[in-house]
């Protein structure tokens with residue numbers, strides 16, 4: 001086995017940008033605004049924050065501290081920490097990562113296509129059939145596949161360059177750019193006449209819309225957005241210096257991610273309302289591909305300076321997808337490097353091929369393979385469902401049990417306190433430990449059971 005030393009991130013800012021880049025992704029742009037608007041606005045955000053503090057952030061801290069303590073990828077972590085029988089946790093996490101890469105890279109490919117179309121000013125007509133254009137594009141056998149290969153190739157290219165010169169450097173440029181672009185879109189959206197109604201719909205609390213499903217959605221969103229249970233936080237943790245405060249940087253990542261998601265909501269929902277009112281139609285809210293590739297192009301087409309907003313939006317979408325996919329790819333590549341002891345270059349080639357297999361099936365499942373159904377779902381939706389609801393959840397649950405019930409409390413506190421050197425008060429570390437040991441695993445087990453039963 002390789003020694004504990006490995007290439008590390010160079011700066012605190014770099015670590016934060018890499019973690020935030022992994023967290024901020026398609027989920028922030030196409031799911032969070034929709035969930036917030038449909039589940040009682042600020043009421044949803046409040047529940048989301050409570051669940052972040054009780055469950056998602058403690059789970060993130062767990063993955064992070066285990067990664068830093070073991071300084072290896074998730075499959076070898078239990079070995080390194082003296083519990084080889086727990087190896088199965090890594091298998092769940094790597095399966096999660098491969099499943100997510102399957103559909104994520106395909107959507108990443110679509111963002112490249114829509115970015116190029118917006119640059120070529122193809123979203124100018126408010127009467128165009130954007131739904132028809134989108135379904136024609138995604139169901140074609142070649143173009144989306146070529147875009148997927150290009151998108152995955154970009155990630156592989158960054159990964160070739162390594163931790164500091166690749167991941168860290170790219171994150172330090174991309175994550176702030178993404179922020180600025182989204183803030184600009186939000187400013188355009190709220191200055192449209194009629195945007196205020198949308199802003200109210202997005203943000204004013206309405207507790208009558210809160211149900212058990214709201215809680216499940218809030219917890220599920222927290223998990224997916226922080227990318228828990230796919231080995232990404234663990235691998236980034238393994239590249240982090242030992243004086244980095246794990247608790248602080250986890251909280252900062254979750255806060256930046258939430259802030260970005262709210263700005264994305266402000267960029268999207270008021271624009272939809274404003275344009276619908278201007279056209280005399282009722283605003284339609286969707287989540288997922290329908291929202292970003294169908295509804296929004298027609299909104300941009302009706303908006304003053306819409307061409308520029310469209311370019312900015314698809315640019316943001318592509319960047320958000322890129323930094324998230326980069327972290328998942330790193331989880332897979334580092335796994336190959338640590339297990340086979342191959343060079344990074346070789347591991348990147350292998351990782352690229354491994355990612356393209358499920359991605360090819362996901363892409364074709366929108367067209368020629370659309371009749372292939374498993375559990376009633378096409379391959380794209382199946383991988384989405386299995387990763388988010390089964391593999392990421394179970395890997396996180398096992399990691400929490402591993403940290404809280406198998407590793408020693410002294411070791412956890414030792415890692416959280418940077419071997420006693422961090423200034424975090426002891427009561428905070430003890431509270432984090434209680435959350436890791438009792439509260440977070442119960443929360444995760446509850447969502448999993450609720451999902452299984454309903």
Ligand code: PFF
Nearest residue numbers: 023025026027225227230232
């Ligand atoms: N956080 C990303 C998003 O919100 O789109 C998705 C993601 C990143 C999932 C990293 C899983 C992962 F490991």
